[in-house]
Amino acid sequence: MNEALNYDVIIIGWGKAGKTLAKQFATSRKKVAIIEKTKAMTGGTCINIACIPTKVLAVDSATGISFDQAFIRRNLVVQKLNETNYANLANEDTVDIYFGEGSFKNDEVIVVRGGDESIELTGELVFINTGAQSILPDIAGLKDSNFVYDSTQLQELPTVPQTLGILGAGNIGLEFASIYAGFGSAVTLIESSSKILKREEPEIREAILEVLANRDIQLLLETEVVTVHNDDSGIHLETKAGEMYTFDVLLVATGRKPNVEGLGLENTSIKQTENGGIWTNEFLRTSVDNVFALGDVRGEEQFTYASLDDARIINSYLYGDHAYTLAERKNLPSSVFIEPPFARVGLTEEEAIEAGLLVKTNVLPVAKMPRAHVINDKRGLFKAVIEEGSNRIVGASLFGQESPEIINIIKLAMDNDLSSTVLKNQVFTHPTMAENLNDLFQ
16 A cells, blocks of 8 residues: 555545635645545535435425425435535635545544555544434344335435335424425324423424324334334335334334444544543644544534534634634524424423523414415414523424424524523514514513
8 A cells, every 4th residue: 555645634425524624724825635435425415415406305395296396306406516516616626525434543544445446645623524323223024124225215216205214203204204204104193101292391292193194194102113024015014013014115114323334443542421422622733732622523402503613613613712602602503304394493491490590482383474374384382481480491292384494593593692582672574484583472
């Protein structure tokens, strides 16, 4: 093997934080190596197999577009973004792109293997940005059965299954249930616990259950699958209670874990957390001084926008005053793109009480909102949690159309310590969903 090639920066994984930093370093004339397994993943998980393609399908399934048309549009959107992301770095003359598997030979050397070839790299700074991967539960027969897919593989099917079973009723399971029900699949969600979204507001949970029932999405709670097998008629599941279920296709949506397989961490001094993520300090620095971990691979927040924010932390650490750290990250919102969508920021009422806060709440049904009548979708409700006396916004949960947009207004208010009265008295355009913040924060 030839002598290792040296770079100012090595980035393993083309995720949101990695590609953002790569562009910035290239603009500063740093010599950058970016490593990604295949060209198909150029730009990272979000644009190729996660956020963007699934939301294209979610939008189209809710608007009556056929699956064939939606499948074509999904692929065109992914192709466009993939090509754009590739060109964005390939056109930088200080950036070298390596397609292959990057792994640590030791704390200093990274080996890139592609086919029968390999090359060694060293870098002044190294960033691990390899994301997360689906968890396959330990169920007899699951690994070896046909017609079993994870969320990436299911999107590659060019046709809609007549019957779709989904293991897991978390965010991913709910989103795919909503998408495929919209395209005509008979969907069954199988959940081992007694509740879905058990960390969410009970009013929100009940409203989502009502929507699932009205959309004929079957929900099996406290159902533990013990064996799986397939034949020409489909995939067969047996539960601990002895019940049998058969589907054309089974989606495994039982969560995601840090994607550290193949990184060769065992050859390094890089420490991991109990959940398998890469440990970092508040500046995202690992236990090896020049190595940093970004995004989902840390085993914490699994959001593209959190990964982008990780890049801001790196900028603060390398070029700023060290003021922005993980500890300074505030009020990270989340959205579940079911139909209608659900979004949340801050604490629930129960969490606030457990934290020792004295709070007041307000629940506003979407059916009372003028905009809901205009768009003819009165499903859902909004809930706000406010601290007594100070009127500080503690949290909000929004289930209804446009909630992923509106939640950002509430986050902005919380980040800037604005009283709930600011939103109560704000002048919004009419008729919009945002104007209902006037009533929500009464």
